[in-house]
Amino acid sequence: MPRKAGVGNSGAKTGGRKRSGASGRKRARDTGSSDEDDLDGSLGMDGGFSAYNSKKGPGSAQATVIITEPEHSKEKIKHEGAKCKGQLLIFGATNWDLIGRKEVPKHQAAYRNLGQNLWGPHRYGCLAGILVRTVVSGPVAAHSLLITTEGKLWSWGRNEKGQLGHGDTQRVDAPKLIQSLSAEVMVSAACGRNHTLALTESGTVYAFGENRLGQLGIGNQTNSVASPTQILYNGQPISKVACGAEFSMLVDCKGNLYSFGCPEYGQLGHNTDGKFIARTNRVEYDCEQIPRRVPIFIEKTRDGQVQPVPNVVVRDVVCGTNHTLVLDSQKRVFSWGFGGYGRLGHAEQKDELVPRLVKLFDFPGRGAVQIYAGSTCSFAVGEMGPLFFWGATLTSRESTMYPKTVQDLCGWKVRSLACGKSSVIVAADESTISWGPSPTCGELGYGEGKAKSSTTAQEVKTLDGIYVEQVAMGFQHSLVIARDETEQDGEKLKKLPEYNPRVV
Numbered sequence: 001m002p003r004k005a006g007v008g009n010s011g012a013k014t015g016g017r018k019r020s021g022a023s024g025r026k027r028a029r030d031t032g033s034s035d036e037d038d039l040d041g042s043l044g045m046d047g048g049f050s051a052y053n054s055k056k057g058p059g060s061a062q063a064t065v066i067i068t069e070p071e072h073s074k075e076k077i078k079h080e081g082a083k084c085k086g087q088l089l090i091f092g093a094t095n096w097d098l099i100g101r102k103e104v105p106k107h108q109a110a111y112r113n114l115g116q117n118l119w120g121p122h123r124y125g126c127l128a129g130i131l132v133r134t135v136v137s138g139p140v141a142a143h144s145l146l147i148t149t150e151g152k153l154w155s156w157g158r159n160e161k162g163q164l165g166h167g168d169t170q171r172v173d174a175p176k177l178i179q180s181l182s183a184e185v186m187v188s189a190a191c192g193r194n195h196t197l198a199l200t201e202s203g204t205v206y207a208f209g210e211n212r213l214g215q216l217g218i219g220n221q222t223n224s225v226a227s228p229t230q231i232l233y234n235g236q237p238i239s240k241v242a243c244g245a246e247f248s249m250l251v252d253c254k255g256n257l258y259s260f261g262c263p264e265y266g267q268l269g270h271n272t273d274g275k276f277i278a279r280t281n282r283v284e285y286d287c288e289q290i291p292r293r294v295p296i297f298i299e300k301t302r303d304g305q306v307q308p309v310p311n312v313v314v315r316d317v318v319c320g321t322n323h324t325l326v327l328d329s330q331k332r333v334f335s336w337g338f339g340g341y342g343r344l345g346h347a348e349q350k351d352e353l354v355p356r357l358v359k360l361f362d363f364p365g366r367g368a369v370q371i372y373a374g375s376t377c378s379f380a381v382g383e384m385g386p387l388f389f390w391g392a393t394l395t396s397r398e399s400t401m402y403p404k405t406v407q408d409l410c411g412w413k414v415r416s417l418a419c420g421k422s423s424v425i426v427a428a429d430e431s432t433i434s435w436g437p438s439p440t441c442g443e444l445g446y447g448e449g450k451a452k453s454s455t456t457a458q459e460v461k462t463l464d465g466i467y468v469e470q471v472a473m474g475f476q477h478s479l480v481i482a483r484d485e486t487e488q489d490g491e492k493l494k495k496l497p498e499y500n501p502r503v504v
Contacts, residue, residue: 066219067235067258067291075253077237079187079201084133084469084481085149087493088175089121092420092443092477094501096158096171099142099441100421100475108160111171114502120447120462121480122499126174132481137474138191139375139420140245140321144474145196146175151185153178153198157474161194162226163209169226173501180228181206190319191474192243198228203237203253206230213246214289215261221289232290233258244319244337250291255313257326257355258291265322266353267337269294273353297334299357300346309334309357320373325380326355331367333358333380341376342401343391349401360388360403374419378403381414393422393437408457409433418473425460425478427468430485432460434478441476465492 093099095115097108104112134147143157143164154175155164162169165178185201195209195216206228207216214221217231233250240251247261247268259267263274264285274286297309313329323337323344334355335344342349345358361368361380368388370381377391380403388403412428419425423436423443434444438453445460446452469481484492 065292067233067293069235074236077203077239077253079199079203079239081147081149081151081185081187081201082133082470085131086467086469086481086483087123087490088127088130088132088135088146089123089480089482089493089496090477090499091118091121091445092474093117093441094173094477094499096142096173099158099477100140105160108171114173117442118499119442119445119450119452120497121445121460121466121482122497123493124174125498125500134188135470135472135479135481136189136191137418137472137477137479138193138243139373139473139475140193141191141474142476143191143196144175144472144477144479145189145191145198146479147186147189151187151201153181153184153186153189155196158194161210161224163191163194163196165196165198165206165208165226165228167227169224173503178228188241190241190243190248192248193245194224195243195246195248197231197241197243197248197250199238199241203239204230205233205238205241205250207248210246213262213285214287215243215246215248217248217250217260217289217291219289221287235291240314240317242317242319242324244324245321247319247322249317249319249324251314251317251326255315255329257294257314257317259294259324260288260291262287265338265351267319267322267324268292269324269336269353269355271353273351294355297355297357299359299362312355316371318371318373320378321375323373323378324355325371325373325378327368327371327380331361331369331383333361333368333371335378341392342399343376343378345378345390345401345403347402349399358403370414370417372417372419374424375421377419379417379419381417385413386410387412387414387417387426393424406457408435416468416470418471418478420473420478421475423473423478425471425473425480426457427471427480430467432463432466432468432471432480433457434460443473443476443478445478 097104097111131149132146133149137144146154154177156172156175159171187201189198198206208228211222219232236252236254238250239253242249250258266273278284297312314326316327318325325335336352336355339350367383368380369383372379380388387406387409389406390400390403392399414428416427425434435454435457440453447462466482467485472479484490
């Protein structure tokens with residue numbers, strides 16, 4: 001897996017997680033030129049992009065540009081939440097402080113024996129009678145969120161950086177209402193490794209959790225922010241949010257894309273990895289502390305020539321650990337960021353610093369209608385129905401360098417998909433399907449005593465008779481919104497075991 005010079009290999013198992021510190025300085029920006037000016041005309045004769053003007057670099061004295069639009073030019077919108085309505089089920093690992101670690105940290109010793117592996121679907125006792133319309137986690141997250149049908153945001157899981165939004169850093173073992181956002185109507189959210197974004201019906205975004213690399217977009221770099229804080233943005237209302245491990249993405253109602261946080265592999269799309277030598281040969285990163293628009297999208301010809309792609313109106317955005325995918329209004333897919341394992345779909349393991357067109361989806365009848373990202377892989381649902389996969393799971397030794405159909409799901413209509421550390425869960429037709437290599441912690445949902453892993457897609461028999469509306473996956477746990485297929489009194493759901501975690 002190729003790495004950039006000067007960056008160590010210590011993060012290979014998490015798709016290139018960084019170990020170096022952040023500079024903590026605010027990105028300097030020339031107010032006399034726009035982001036478009038930075039890249040406009042920078043397509044050289046050699047088919048590559050020129051570097052940013054040196055006046056943009058660290059230590060420059062120019063002021064930071066803050067996105068602001070006059071009130072009269074802003075659209076007035078009211079987002080509707082997901083149409084789902086059902087009960088929340090969980091399976092997989094629930095010892096939040098142990099997920100992704102060999103040992104529980106000493107300061108969390110009281111939690112060492114709390115949590116267990118749930119090998120089949122369980123209901124949370126604290127959510128009895130509460131209907132859920134959205135559930136959220138992430139492939140590198142050990143925390144989760146849900147939004148009720150009334151638009152209230154709940155969170156639970158690991159919390160040492162305040163990523164649960166409760167104003168403290170105490171771990172929460174079962175879903176708990178975020179009181180400071182109880183007056184808002186929430187429509188969607190996103191989870192990074194240790195940070196969270198939440199979107200209201202009016203298009204406002206709140207952020208909380210770790211901010212060491214500027215991933216909250218609030219104009220500074222601090223260790224953590226434990227209470228929901230509005231991002232530093234005053235442009236058109238936001239319609240989509242997404243989080244990578246230590247970076248974030250926004251899409252406004254006009255289809256413009258914004259990014260902020262750590263630029264290490266070019267995942268912010270600004271034609272730079274933000275790397276510089278600070279002192280004593282220490283590598284640091286010039287992080288984006290506020291939302292910055294991604295101004296250009298490109299395609300590469302077979303002979304290596306780079307051409308801008310016009311008229312890109314972004315409709316959806318998803319993030320892996322250190323890569324990003326977008327879907328535009330013409331059903332085209334673009335990818336960029338860390339290129340290891342072929343997760344970008346460009347048939348080469350090369351980092352991309354600006355959004356690059358995935359060629360497969362740029363033909364009539366071959367467009368995409370849904371996109372998903374795992375930690376080191378990507379998925380797309382084609383407009384004719386097939387599910388495409390590229391990249392690799394973390395435990396796989398083989399990489400799929402270019403989008404290929406998932407043969408086990410040919411003919412299935414996929415409505416929701418989620419990917420964790422190395423496992424995948426899919427809601428399709430009347431079934432729920434999952435697969436993932438060993439070891440697993442129960443996130444495949446096959447049940448106690450059943451096969452605990454599978455490298456081929458299998459139906460989750462423990463959910464027979466239960467219709468899954470939506471799926472989400474964290475690092476080692478799965479979440480589903482479910483209802484009885486018959487919609488009669490929820491008898492099937494009532495038969496599932498109830499999970500009531502112990503508390504300290």
